[in-house]
Amino acid sequence: MKSGRAAIMVILICAACLALPAAAAVYYSASTPQIITKGDTFSVSGTGAVNGTVALWVIGRDHFEVRTVAPDRHGNFSLLFKSTETMKFSSGQYAIVFQDPGPSGTMEIESGHDSTGNITLMNRGKIIARFGSEKNLKGNVEEETHALTSSAILQGVDDTFLTEYFFVEEPAVHFNEIIPASGSRLPDKISGNQIRITGTTNMGTDDLLVAEIRNADTNNPVTSKKIPVLSGSSLNRWSYVLDEPGLEPGNYNISVGWTITNSTGTGTALFSVRGETTPVPPSPTPILVMDDVPLPKGLDTLLILGMIFVFAVIVYTVTKK
16 A cells, blocks of 8 residues: 555564564555455565465455465565455455465465365365355454464464454545534534535545535535545544635535445535624613702702701801801
8 A cells, every 4th residue: 555554564573383484574554554445455565474475364254365475585575455356345354364384385274165165274185174155254253263373283384374353344434523413514614714624534545535515405516626535543534625715605515425436435414604794893881871860758858957957057156256
């Protein structure tokens, strides 16, 4: 796979009977870490394969195959699973088992079929385990994988194995910022502003997505463009941007999907565009003006009496002097 895809490297350490040759290493790449999306290319490569032809067992739901590849004189090898091949994978757990022939240069453990057509595991032509038919392989393949790798401890077997598990998923596109309990509605946008919609996907970074916006009321197409898949930590990312002036007020549907026709590889969401609103200035705080307020009943009489009392005190004081 290309640099955008997450690559997983496993260093093979010498260990009792199950170790690969010193300095050997195997790499496999996928759409996102430990996930292969149906229709994406998938590659396995390695170094240090100094014992001759190696085998790669691929075991998954309704799927079983063994491929061999001859390393170059430096011990490097590579095997590619094309998109047309992974498109046929079923969803579920898969195992890829790397088999090295060991110092003998000959693989004692091989696959085969019995008289009824069931898959068998053989040690130099002798059946040691039966896996049943390919269509009966389940989504959990640990039992078959364990039977294969355990054969390394049989007497006279110097084959060595390394197993890695991954999951195969249907292609999917998800949107960020979906309003909870809304189904698939995004927050409203403002007309005249840039429109930015983002999300995640399990598709690889070699893929292109098509983002299309349609009028939700008439279903008429408004705009369409191809967008890349960007590398992410757990899931890859995508981003759709429509620069100013954006869209006119109204209701819109946006679909983001794979360029390869696949109904499961498209996500949809609904959003509305509102017109630009001019902020209304706040009303000034009213100024209270004291009008003539009638005095409480009886207060005017008390006021007059008070004034007479004050006047009397003043007269008394003056005449006394």
